[in-house]
Amino acid sequence: MQDQPATNTHTRFIESALNGKILTNKCKNCGKIMLETVYYCPSCSKTDFELLEFNGIGNVVTHTIQAVAPEGFEDVDSYAWVVFQVDDAPIRASGFLPGVRLPSELPIGSKVKVTGYDKKHGLSLQKVPEH
């Protein structure tokens, strides 16, 4: 018997993102942590999960800046699509970081944080200034 119905997972993920968090599932059987949109544990196939939120902060693993954007992104001047390693979590997430024009503005390893979830542009990110 699972604690939560495996429905509307995208909605829950988005709600967390709106609060600057990344929502995950922690398997109660084997402890594996995975993104909350996964229905079965990839390690043990169980479905008994505990919801676990992480701060949506992490380091850039890779990124790109595109000259031709897909539909819905034409209104954005320039942005990076970013994959980042979530701090203190064994998962990566990806999102949209507006205002980046050149790769040199976003070296690999740069700190980014989730700023919300834009209906049109998905998981929104912001660069965290270095101190």
Place this chain on the structure above:
Amino acid sequence: MTNSVCVLGAGSTKYGKLNEDIIEIALNAAKGAIDSAGITPKQIQSGYISNVFGVADKQVHMAPVLMSNLGIPEVPGLTIESACGSGSVMFREAYANVKAGFYDCILALGVEKVTHTGTAQSTTLFSYCSDFFYEGGNGASFPGLFASIARAYMTKYKATEEDLAHVAVKNHENGILNPKAHIRKRITVDDVLNSPVVASPLKVFDCCPFSDGASAVILCSEEFAKKSGRPYVKVIGSGRGASPAAVQGREDIATIPSTVAAAKQAYDMAGVKPKDIDFAEVHDCFTIAEIIDVEDLGFFKKGTGAQGAREGETRRDGRIPINPSGGLKSKGHPIGATGIGQVVEVFEQFTGGAGDRRVKDAQIALTHNFGATGASAAVHIFQKV
């Protein structure tokens, strides 16, 4: 008892911007394959079709339409979609059905028509092949996704944009010799490096074009092939693999797990090793893809794939010729057809139809094709008869 499976005939349209509608394009390739095999349509027992964006040319459920127009409306068919890997995934299913003895003769046909939608719409359509919630929905295009893979690879292995450019130069050299190639144009490393950025670090000449086109083969049992008295090619290995759908889900972004898994299965089935392959048609949708492919297929150690094109090892006269057809990069990438187009190249190479781009003394060849960023892949190995 299982059948040995053979490719008896092959046909292909030119790849590029085509004026015919999607059904006409498909039928032209089908006729080429049927004529090449020396069979009549009545000998076809099933039609396997691969296609992704039929809806963009107002035609889905394509198999009955194609079978009806081939004069065999009673022959059942189906359509398989697996993004850019649709052709090879479909080939695998057709292969499995001949192998299992369900059919003796199958028309395996891939087709695509997208150029009429324009670059912006095509870019959007292709983004639907990603894990859309995490990728396309966050603004990633396909060049963008491969650019992110390129950046990860270049960071890990200290590869350069010039390394990538050598792949494009080599594949364009091959494509010039292919009359059906989409882009027949010699380019230099400087041309690639000076071409406009599409998605950093990838530039225009790092990217394959959006193409229309169709390719078809006749797959049959060896008994059927022998009776025909025509030249044929034997399929000796077949493998499938999968990777996490989203790039973010991959521990190592500089490798494509589906390729590694599919290749291992195909090599094991064929009883051959990478060193036994005389040439390969691999999935070079972007230059970085070919560099990763040749490593994942076992032709180069990880991190050294770039040396293949740079030092001439992957040229037609090199140690392991890669993409003698010109590859997706030059021949073109009509995504539903690409995997079958690779088999057409092998058939032509082994039966005397490759003209000036023939790889000398080739006996064993490999095809590799994947869907999206390698979320799904298929590898096949062929032997000259």
